[in-house]
Amino acid sequence: MISLTTPLTEAAVRSLKMGDEVQISGVLYTGRDAVHKYLHEGGELPPGVDLKGGIIYHCGPVMMKQADGTYQCTAAGPTTSIREEPYQAEIIGHFGVRGVIGKGGMGERTLAGCQKYGCVYLHAIGGAAQVLAECVTRVRAVHFLEKFGSPEAIWELEVTNFPAVVTMDSQGGSLHRDVFAASEAALEARLTPG
Amino acid sequence: MSALLESLIELIRRTSAELPDDVNAALVRSLEQEKKGTIAESALKIIERNIELAKRKSQPICQDTGSVIFYVDCPVGFDQIECEAATREAVKEATKRGFLRQNSVDSITGKNDGTNLGPGAPVVHFHQHREPTIEIRLILKGGGCENVGAQYSLPDESIHANRDLDGCRRSILNAVLQAQGKGCGPGILGVCIGGDRATGYEFSKQQFLRKLDDRNPDPKLDALEQDILKTANELGIGPMGFGGKTTLLGVKICAANRVPASYFVSVSYMCWAYRRQGIILNATHGIEGWLY
Numbered sequence: 001m002i003s004l005t006t007p008l009t010e011a012a013v014r015s016l017k018m019g020d021e022v023q024i025s026g027v028l029y030t031g032r033d034a035v036h037k038y039l040h041e042g043g044e045l046p047p048g049v050d051l052k053g054g055i056i057y058h059c060g061p062v063m064m065k066q067a068d069g070t071y072q073c074t075a076a077g078p079t080t081s082i083r084e085e086p087y088q089a090e091i092i093g094h095f096g097v098r099g100v101i102g103k104g105g106m107g108e109r110t111l112a113g114c115q116k117y118g119c120v121y122l123h124a125i126g127g128a129a130q131v132l133a134e135c136v137t138r139v140r141a142v143h144f145l146e147k148f149g150s151p152e153a154i155w156e157l158e159v160t161n162f163p164a165v166v167t168m169d170s171q172g173g174s175l176h177r178d179v180f181a182a183s184e185a186a187l188e189a190r191l192t193p194g
Numbered sequence: 195m196s197a198l199l200e201s202l203i204e205l206i207r208r209t210s211a212e213l214p215d216d217v218n219a220a221l222v223r224s225l226e227q228e229k230k231g232t233i234a235e236s237a238l239k240i241i242e243r244n245i246e247l248a249k250r251k252s253q254p255i256c257q258d259t260g261s262v263i264f265y266v267d268c269p270v271g272f273d274q275i276e277c278e279a280a281t282r283e284a285v286k287e288a289t290k291r292g293f294l295r296q297n298s299v300d301s302i303t304g305k306n307d308g309t310n311l312g313p314g315a316p317v318v319h320f321h322q323h324r325e326p327t328i329e330i331r332l333i334l335k336g337g338g339c340e341n342v343g344a345q346y347s348l349p350d351e352s353i354h355a356n357r358d359l360d361g362c363r364r365s366i367l368n369a370v371l372q373a374q375g376k377g378c379g380p381g382i383l384g385v386c387i388g389g390d391r392a393t394g395y396e397f398s399k400q401q402f403l404r405k406l407d408d409r410n411p412d413p414k415l416d417a418l419e420q421d422i423l424k425t426a427n428e429l430g431i432g433p434m435g436f437g438g439k440t441t442l443l444g445v446k447i448c449a450a451n452r453v454p455a456s457y458f459v460s461v462s463y464m465c466w467a468y469r470r471q472g473i474i475l476n477a478t479h480g481i482e483g484w485l486y
Contacts, residue, residue, distance in 0.1 A: 021236060034304070062257050062295045074292050075257035080338045080376050103338070104376035104435065125240045126338060126378035126434060127467035129257040130247035149306030150296045151257075163240065165233050165436070176375055179437050183429040187371055190425050192360055
């Protein structure tokens with residue numbers, strides 16, 4: 001298990017390899033469909049949000065507003081990342097993002113972006129909303145809550161030992177590409193000749 | 195608050211926070227089968243811990259609390275209008291209490307009003323029967339697994355699928371291949387062979403009301419279910435698409451008549467966070483028993 005702390009350095013990210021299990025401490029910024037489309041269309045980050053060396057988390061958490069106005073994160077697993085494929089590589093490059101957390105993996109454009117800019121794709125366990133919410137020690141701030149609604153807002157999450165697996169590294173390795181190719185071949189061998 | 199409303203809120207809470215026993219048992223078996231020290235095993239261990247935590251804290255197993263789909267079996271004379279109104283009220287209240295995420299978006303304006311109510315949300319299916327009992331089943335189906343559902347129109351040359359059971363097999367296994375990673379495996383398939391574009395998907399989803407360990411009474415469909423399960427688990431896709439032994443936990447297939455010109459194979463995918471529960475109501479609409 002490799003421990004990572006945000007902000008991530010390029011050297012730390014470049015040393016990670018496909019299949020490495022990591023645990024992350026520091027700050028994660030949630031951002032999913034609406035945020036990616038908005039940033040890709042030239043939208044500006046809200047004041048105070050700096051993604052340089054940072055990690056974007058594809059996640060729409062369940063948040064409960066407390067009596068004192070703060071938020072408690074009660075469920076926070078990843079959402080499917082491939083929907084951000086049209087936007088992700090440019091956002092990594094433009095904002096200096098070093099890590100993307102999600103599930104299901106991403107495509108060739110994002111993989112090339114990881115190589116070019118020094119970034120990794122970190123796979124969290126889909127559906128594990130409680131285990132991952134327990135890693136959130138504090139909800140620091142929220143942005144675009146009115147504009148995009150709670151699941152699509154940018155939430156700043158302080159996390160400790162958030163578990164993930166490196167499935168796309170900065171050397172061009174992709175576990176998703178490898179498993180797809182192997183399973184496609186295995187399926188072909190199990191079909192009657194067509 | 196009416197007894198029916200309280201029963202429905204409790205149904206939503208339990209469905210969101212607790213997996214049914216048959217699904218739990220299948221996940222425990224898959225963890226025993228995975229190779230030790232692999233990331234597939236790590237993934238299943240996190241899943242197991244997550245199930246325990248969600249139940250203990252009475253919080254959503256998955257933050258995507260999904261499409262809210264009720265199936266109501268009721269006697270003749272049961273007030274369906276009142277029941278539907280109660281489901282809407284229950285969904286609103288369950289959202290306030292955090293059993294459901296604010297998960298319903300106006301498709302045109304993009305607005306999420308935080309209530310989980312709107313056109314088509316929630317979905318309530320009524321079915322009358324000659325029994326005196328009222329049974330209400332609930333499925334919460336997340337978007338990740340819903341997005342990897344697929345409908346094939348046979349013949350489909352791209353996968354060499356003709357209008358026969360072999361063509362159905364090719365379609366279903368292709369759906370498993372394409373879904374990998376994205377649908378939060380190990381998954382469960384609900385399949386309908388035949389029907390039209392709408393009923394095909396509808397009946398495929400209704401297969402999720404079956405228990406994982408039941409057997410299909412139709413021998414041909416039973417054989418196809420067993421074959422797809424075995425073959426899919428030989429593909430090495432594994433939990434979360436990490437590679438590994440468990441790709442599917444179950445396969446449930448039904449058939450519906452079709453018109454001669456159409457031959458659809460509709461595949462719905464359910465993630466491991468298979469949230470399905472049901473209640474039997476007593477005479478005063480309290481919960482008499484649980485169905486799963």
